[in-house]
Amino acid sequence: MKHRSNIMKNGFSLGLVASLMMTACLMTISPCSARTWTGQGGQPIEAEYMSATEDTVTIRRADGQAFRLKLVECSQEDRDFVAQKQAEVVAANTIRAIVRGDVIWKLPSWRSMGWQTTQNSELWTYDDKTAKPVAKVADLPVTYDSNFRKNELNGKFSTSAPVSLVKTDRFIIRGVFRGSVNQDEKSVEQYCAPFSLPPADKNGVIELHTVRFTRLK
Incomplete structure (x- = not known):
């Protein structure tokens, strides 16, 4: 019984460690700069900023799926955020x-x-x-x-x-x-x-x- 108890205890410990490691991995791949964007039709999208052009912005969800939104269809808050990111890129390259x-x-x-x-x-x-x-x-x-x-x-x-x-x-x-x-x-x-x-x-x-x-x- 003692041997079985140790196995169960060790099994529980290993399971806990595996769970914690999985959680850490998910936290690692989750975009640290994720924010809520206004998608087509006003639908909210939780995603991170990737890049932008004069007319569009490319964002990526935590599951890796990327979207390209037209800036004219985004909220003013989204457009201000994109403008700030573009200014940061220019400053970094100046x-x-x-x-x-x-x-x-x-x-x-x-x-x-x-x-x-x-x-x-x-x-x-x-x-x-x-x-x-x-x-x-x-x-x-x-x-x-x-x-x-x-x-x-x-x-x-x-x-x-x-x-x-x-x-x-x-x-x-x-x-x-x-x-x-x-x-x-x-x-x-x-x-x-x-x-x-x-x-x-x-x-x-x-x-x-x-x-x-x-x-x-």
């Missing part, structure tokens, strides 16, 4: 850095061309979907060489101070070159190819690849 690099203008064989050695270009964000610049981020003062070799004019650009940049954004540079040819004023404006930011160095400087602009006429 860096402050000096942006600099080299620029080369390929120009026609203009004779008697003159130019100011210091001019300005601009750094813009870029939308790949619309294939258009979105917003100006910073001025990029350019210092050009005083010599015009093989129809190319070389220069270096740099922001005057660190600027705030979202690492996941795409960027583009608006190049503007102004000069005079036989006393006629010339103004050339172009955008370079879109690019993603390379990492900043330990001094907080982002060195871009050489930016090239071409004006053949």
Whole structure:
């Protein structure tokens, strides 16, 4: 009887331990950021935030099932929560850095061309979907060489101070070159190819690849 009692006691203990372990596992996989969302038709959904776009938010229930809700159908509280999460993502991906690099203008064989050695270009964000610049981020003062070799004019650009940049954004540079040819004023404006930011160095400087602009006429 004593032996049987120990077995029952041990069995009870093992069962209790297993139950506690199962509870701990369930607590571990339960989303710590779960909240009540307003689903389609006003139905409440207990789920955690996963991601969002401009129009939708993706959430996931504790059982692993994911839902995509339209923000226009969500409550104002839900939309405010999504906006806060998106702001946190932007803040986590924002860096402050000096942006600099080299620029080369390929120009026609203009004779008697003159130019100011210091001019300005601009750094813009870029939308790949619309294939258009979105917003100006910073001025990029350019210092050009005083010599015009093989129809190319070389220069270096740099922001005057660190600027705030979202690492996941795409960027583009608006190049503007102004000069005079036989006393006629010339103004050339172009955008370079879109690019993603390379990492900043330990001094907080982002060195871009050489930016090239071409004006053949």
